[in-house]
Amino acid sequence: MMYQDSIEQASEKAALAIAFLQRHRLAAHPVNFTVAYEYISGVIAELCQAIEDKLSARIPFDDFVMTELYSNYIVPTGRQNEQMIAAVYKMVSTLNQQSEQAGEAIHDYIDVLDHSLVALKTDTPVQARDTISRIMSATYELKATQQKLRDQLAQSNDQSYQLRAELEQLKRERHVDALTGLYNRLAMQEHIDQWLAENPQRRIAAIAVDLDHFKQFNQDYGYNIGDVILSKVAKKISAYVQESGLPVRAGGEEFLILLPDVDLRTASEIAEQVRRGVEKLRFVSSRSKKALPKVTISLGVALYQAQENWHQFLARSNQVLSIAKKRGRNQVATEAML
Numbered sequence: 001m002m003y004q005d006s007i008e009q010a011s012e013k014a015a016l017a018i019a020f021l022q023r024h025r026l027a028a029h030p031v032n033f034t035v036a037y038e039y040i041s042g043v044i045a046e047l048c049q050a051i052e053d054k055l056s057a058r059i060p061f062d063d064f065v066m067t068e069l070y071s072n073y074i075v076p077t078g079r080q081n082e083q084m085i086a087a088v089y090k091m092v093s094t095l096n097q098q099s100e101q102a103g104e105a106i107h108d109y110i111d112v113l114d115h116s117l118v119a120l121k122t123d124t125p126v127q128a129r130d131t132i133s134r135i136m137s138a139t140y141e142l143k144a145t146q147q148k149l150r151d152q153l154a155q156s157n158d159q160s161y162q163l164r165a166e167l168e169q170l171k172r173e174r175h176v177d178a179l180t181g182l183y184n185r186l187a188m189q190e191h192i193d194q195w196l197a198e199n200p201q202r203r204i205a206a207i208a209v210d211l212d213h214f215k216q217f218n219q220d221y222g223y224n225i226g227d228v229i230l231s232k233v234a235k236k237i238s239a240y241v242q243e244s245g246l247p248v249r250a251g252g253e254e255f256l257i258l259l260p261d262v263d264l265r266t267a268s269e270i271a272e273q274v275r276r277g278v279e280k281l282r283f284v285s286s287r288s289k290k291a292l293p294k295v296t297i298s299l300g301v302a303l304y305q306a307q308e309n310w311h312q313f314l315a316r317s318n319q320v321l322s323i324a325k326k327r328g329r330n331q332v333a334t335e336a337m338l
């Protein structure tokens with residue numbers, strides 16, 4: 001069982017977790033709450049350390065940071081992963097056993113051969129017949145062992161293909177947002193780290209994207225239709241940058257497009273194309289068959305600066321985005337306007 005707290009202990013921890021969430025202005029949804037509860041519980045040392053590090057570096061906590069902590073430190077302890085680790089362990093042990101058995105069988109066979117070859121030099125014809133028959137039975141034995149090992153190996157092979165497919169799926173799930181199919185914040189962090197590791201001077205542009213007046217849209221048409229709109233807008237964004245960049249659901253109704261090796265001007269042009277693409281989308285209510293109002297987005301374009309960490313970089317992209325909002329929405333702002 002994952003949690004063994006008594007009702008009193010759990011209530012106390014829950015109250016502290018809620019206080020933590022309130023202090024950092026975080027919504028008490030399951031992901032945030034679990035991270036906060038685990039932090040208060042102090043069982044996962046790496047999680048606590050990561051939170052302490054962020055607190056002392058004054059990195060603000062938001063949904064993205066919390067989701068990242070959740071995926072990095074809590075999900076990997078999940079049952080699915082434990083099962084997979086057990087399966088991989090079993091398969092590797094079986095393979096080890098099989099190769100040991102194969103080694104022993106060949107070693108025994110060579111032993112018989114060595115002795116028999118020496119004996120054959122001095123054997124009388126009758127003895128030679130016995131020696132040859134010993135070699136033959138050792139050969140049949142080796143053949144049978146090899147056949148058995150071949151079957152077991154084929155079985156392990158099938159299992160390893162299946163495990164690899166499961167691992168790939170798990171990896172995808174860890175990096176992809178379930179509602180929109182876009183990359184999540186964890187994938188984004190890994191990509192930025194990789195791009196910068198390849199070339200610390202690399203030019204990376206970020207386009208922060210936010211739906212306009214989406215709160216009102218949710219209020220007028222409901223959260224479920226809101227979800228459909230979000231996922232259609234996400235697909236549009238993805239279609240525009242599939243080849244050249246990384247489309248990310250940064251959280252809620254906010255998206256990010258990361259573009260490596262792109263300058264501010266090109267990034268702004270891409271942002272404008274995305275804006276127009278979304279503006280052209282038409283939505284019809286499946287229930288009433290009536291057209292839904294036009295959905296628009298505001299966008300903010302910024303370039304990564306070598307001295308900043310990626311939290312600062314993303315904060316700056318959002319700052320630029322707020323210029324587009326202030327100027328009337330449904331438009332692109334660039335960091336040159338800051």
Ligand SMILES: Nc1nc2c(ncn2[C@@H]2O[C@H](COP(=O)(O)OP(=O)(O)OP(=O)(O)O)[C@@H](O)[C@H]2O)c(=O)[nH]1
Binds near residue numbers: 225
């Ligand atoms: N349907 C749906 N709504 C979401 C989701 N995530 C966030 N939202 C909603 O998005 C809305 C964002 O509202 P605000 O941040 O106030 O901004 P806004 O109304 O879009 O206004 P501006 O950004 O200023 O144009 C909130 O109502 C959130 O509940 C989601 O996954 N699905």
